[in-house]
Amino acid sequence: MKKFIFIIAVLLLTVSSGVNAADLIGGEFKLENTYYESMKEKHPELMSVFNLELDQQTWNGGFHIDLKFSDDLNKNQLEIALNEAYINYYGDDYDLHFGKQLISWGTAAEFNPTDNINPMNPEDIFGDKQVLTMLKGNYYLNNNYELSGVIIPFHRPVKDSFNFMGNEFKVEAVEDDLANTEYAIKLSGKGIEGFDYSLSYYHGFEDIPTAVIKMTPGGPVPDKIYFREYSIYGVDFATSHKGVGYWLEAAYTVPEQGDEYYSSVIGADYKFENGFYLEGQLIYQKDKFLNENVIIQQGLEKEFARIHNFKLGSLYNLDTEGYMIKPQFEFSLDDNLILNLSYTESEGDLMGNEMFNLESGLNMDLTYSF
């Protein structure tokens, strides 16, 4: 009910502010149809998602509100969520952004070790991350150098329970306390002698819980399950030489208790004269569970019939032999109507942890933007 009242308030505020609605309202309507191998004889999943975006931006500032209405058509279950809602202010040499928002850091493709501010979405590990309420400020030293700072007042985990030997345990939440405020800073340079680079630092609490196990006469039991406080030092750079794009991104994580861990990506891309775009990445990481993995990621893209697109993505973990291959066709049916067909074939541990595994299946979605 509170959500409905909020939506109505936003719409009333918008209409009464006298802003031209056509310039302000946008969004998309998407029909998603997914069929996973495990569903066998069942009907495919069918979701309708309606994103309503209210957006007003000028050179001086603006606001953005994104409401998501999703309906599982099999279960007739409607969910309404406020995705992003933030205001922007652009000063002469600084910006301020306040509200529920997403911040993306890093130069690598899809897998970004330095992108640690928003927690991932447990229901869609490779999809959009969860939005967080935060204050972000950028100070521009000149056209090339920028200093960013982010303050995140509340910790939001990926999961708040811990499974141990088949039993679910509640995790000790991070207290709402000023001392627990999370923050991040980044210094970035763009177009410096042909290079882009950044140095970043993040301090906060892990999104995935850690358990301290104690031995009892009855066997091992979790003594304490909590989110460790940690710091992440990040670096990234990107350049282009003789037509080939190169990038490197790495993060080193230091938890207050336990062992340090890290992840790094090195990649390159090239667009051929015939329009083929090829991208490759090598990922090397030691994750928070201290599993070491080397992963090869590849992407290929080519337009066809002038307005349609074909993509092929793949991933192979050299340590676990887990793999994923995903061909995808993107058909432009009209200026604002896109049909997407894809098939995902996946097997084994992709990132060295079953949390990141994907299920094989077919996906079709039809998106209308307005």
Place this chain on the structure above:
Amino acid sequence: MKKIFAITFLLILMSGAVVFGEDLTGVDLLLKMDEMMKTEQKYMEEEMILYTSSGSERHRKVKVWNKSTDGDNMLLKFVEPASVEGTGFLMIEDDMWLYLPALGKVKRIAGSAKQGSFMGSDLSYEDMEALGSSGFSEDYKAELLKKEKIENRDTYLLNLSPVDGELSYSKLEVWIDSKMFLPLQIFYYNENGEKIKELKTFNYKMIDGRWTSMKMQMKNLQKESMTVLKVNEISFGKEIEDKIFSTRFLEMGN
């Protein structure tokens, strides 16, 4: 009164004849064309229409800022359709960045992206640079082949050969209008000497003291597709601040 008109008309004709008859070399003509097309700064609102070989049409509207006082700079933002709205492209000399709202971040683009089509159109990045800001005289040697009339206009036909091998074309044929010094038509040839693209310009207007083509049509003869660029608004005189050409403004609203 009739006499005055007749004399004036004769003088205009003669002045035209003098210009057309002037002893200009291919290099002079190419420099004059670049001078007419190149500006220190330019702001445009354009409509891009893509026609596929099967007859489908796709429409895009863009805003473009160009400035070449300190190197060639360009900022382009998609305004329509909704599916690409907010997508931006920034070029500062040889550095290029793309902003995709769905990703929420600016991504550096490899130099090889210049080999592909510009934003899905029949123009390449190289074509856009030459026509929009950098001109042709730095990259091509020009030779005057002949004078001829096309579409009832007196033109100079130039043959352009690349100065080095890094360009996508082995040869260009350019028809330059003898009065406006704008290209009326350009044929682009590949390494095998085959004509692969045809550019035609239309609707000429005098804006801020310079001739400007308000419509441009590029045909891709291999893919049988075509892109039409229509200028809806253009300004050469309005001051564009240097800070516009930064990744900050690439992400910002307009």
